[in-house]
Amino acid sequence: NAGVTQTPKFQVLKTGQSMTLQCAQDMNHNSMYWYRQDPGMGLRLIYYSASEGTTDKGEVPNGYNVSRLNKREFSLRLESAAPSQTSVYFCASSEEAPQETQYFGPGTRLLVL
Amino acid sequence: LAKTTQPISMDSYEGQEVNITCSHNNIATNDYITWYQQFPSQGPRFIIQGYKTKVTNEVASLFIPADRKSSTLSLPRVSLSDTAVYYCLVVDSSNTGKLIFGQGTTLQVKP
16 A cells, blocks of 8 residues: 555756656545645645546646546646746645545655756 | 744754644634644655644644634654644635645754
8 A cells, every 4th residue: 555656756857848747546535636845835735636537726726737537646747847846746635525634645856947 | 815824943852842833814614724744855744633622632632712713733742753844734715715734834853
């Protein structure tokens, strides 16, 4: 039982490049989330998916797209990376509502040059 | 939009009780207040959750006054391994119901 896994662990991009961050959970959770964490800013919700087939914007969705591929997987895509998207990205999941205990992955460190 | 405020940092010594307060306005009336712990290079980990008054589990207590405009995480007899960043999480009271994490409190426990 791996919990929440994220790939890659670390990535360097040039401005304008695109990439997809992958997230998978094996706890049969319905809800999944993508956060970014910047120094002094805490965690900010980018997008979340309350259930398979649904996605909703969080606090900072601009510049990102998401796909809930199936119940297990929730990917985050940067179509044209910008230096302002340099951050640590965390994926999380919860059984149902977001107020329930969220289980976080280990994070992806992204550097955009 | 709901706003949360936590102290940026706190220092303590082993064996002491530590109380970290999070102020939050405009939070959803019927939703929980949740606290998470984060170690360097790891994702946050759930500590405790409550709706009102007091909740206690094996690692912490959570105090929530009746007006729910703040909450206090209490860590009894901290040890060096409690050195971490602590976040409160609330739900915005607007129709969007967005999740709002506090900016985090860095707790440094000294021997």
